[in-house]
Amino acid sequence: MTTIAPEDTGQEALFDATIAADERIEPRDWMPDDYRASLVRQIAQHAHSEIIGMQPEANWITRAPSLRRKAILMAKVQDEAGHGLYLYSAAETLGTGRDELLDKLHTGRQKYSSIFNYPTLTWADVGAIGWLVDGAAITNQVPLCRCSYGPYARAMVRICKEESFHQRQGYELLLTLSRGTEAQHAMAQDAIDRWWWPSLMMFGPPDDESAHSAQSMAWKIKRHSNDELRQRFVDICVPQAETLGLTLPDPDLRWNEERRHWDFGPIDWTEFREVLKGNGPCNDERIGRRRRAHQEGAWVREAAAAHAAKHPAHTPHAGTDQEEAAR
Ligand SMILES: [Fe+2]
Ligand SMILES: [Fe+2]
DSSP: OOOOOHHHHTHHHHHHHHHHTTOOBOTTSOOOHHHHHHHHHHHHHHHHHHHHTHHHHHTTGGGOSSHHHHHHHHHHHHHHHHHHHHHHHHHHTTTOOHHHHHHHHHTTSSOOOGGGGSOOOSTHHHHHIIIIIIHHHHHHHGGGGGOSBHHHHHHHHHHHHHHHHHHHHHHHHHHHHHTSOHHHHHHHHHHHHHHHHHHHHTTOSOGGGOSSHHHHHHTTSOOSOHHHHHHHHHHHHHHHHHHHTOOOSOTTOEEETTTTEEEOOOOOHHHHHHIIIIISTTHHHHHHHHHHHHHHTHHHHHHHHHHHHHOGGGSOOTTHHHHHHHO
């Protein structure tokens, strides 16, 4: 059997030229298998993080201290479900179905962000997650709006707008607590003490240990290295913490006039690897609940499929999800 090498048809050259010109690769375009696989892995991990990330905060919806806070938190958790949907749709444009991706999540063959394996112990954690976790997510994701794969880049534009609302509500919540009673201030400080280091780990391992970074940068999927983004995040957070009247739990944090950046202390990568391996405080709880939710939702998926089969005229055409993600 003879296969036509992509260079014979000019497809690989076209792909390279598109990347070099900073233009977008679209689902119909030829792309190297590794580029496709790398995108599916990254987009799936991102989608899984969005839906698993609903759990730690949803834990506080019934206990929100006011109607206003409850409405804000419900809107935020719903946004995260929406982010999951855009991203699963973006992965589907690469030819990988949502069932397959969810199955990989449920059987531990694909990961989600290790940050969501930490517990939300107090109401202040909702503020700390908004400020730090959504803040770190934005720092990571704003450059992805220029990612070389069109559907992913376009999904990120919409997601980043919503993430910025998430970050602000968290900041405002913490500011209110910080300026409140002594006990409220202490609760806000305790939340920052617990979430600061895990949020720095969200940028992934240091550049010299990051398995996929160099290739992702060459393909313009990623635009900045893990360490660059982590530094950017620290530089943004330090003055914000000052305004909040809260202390970041790092004795080594100091301004470096020469580098024009904040120096910070060493990160405990042993903790990161343990959480990633499944030994974080809430790994089993998160994945257990996700599997249960999937099983309990089986009848909804079956009913929707039966309805679609009976009323084909009302079935959205195959491109709908894709176009939605592209908007
Ligand atoms: Fe999100
Ligand atoms: Fe968010």
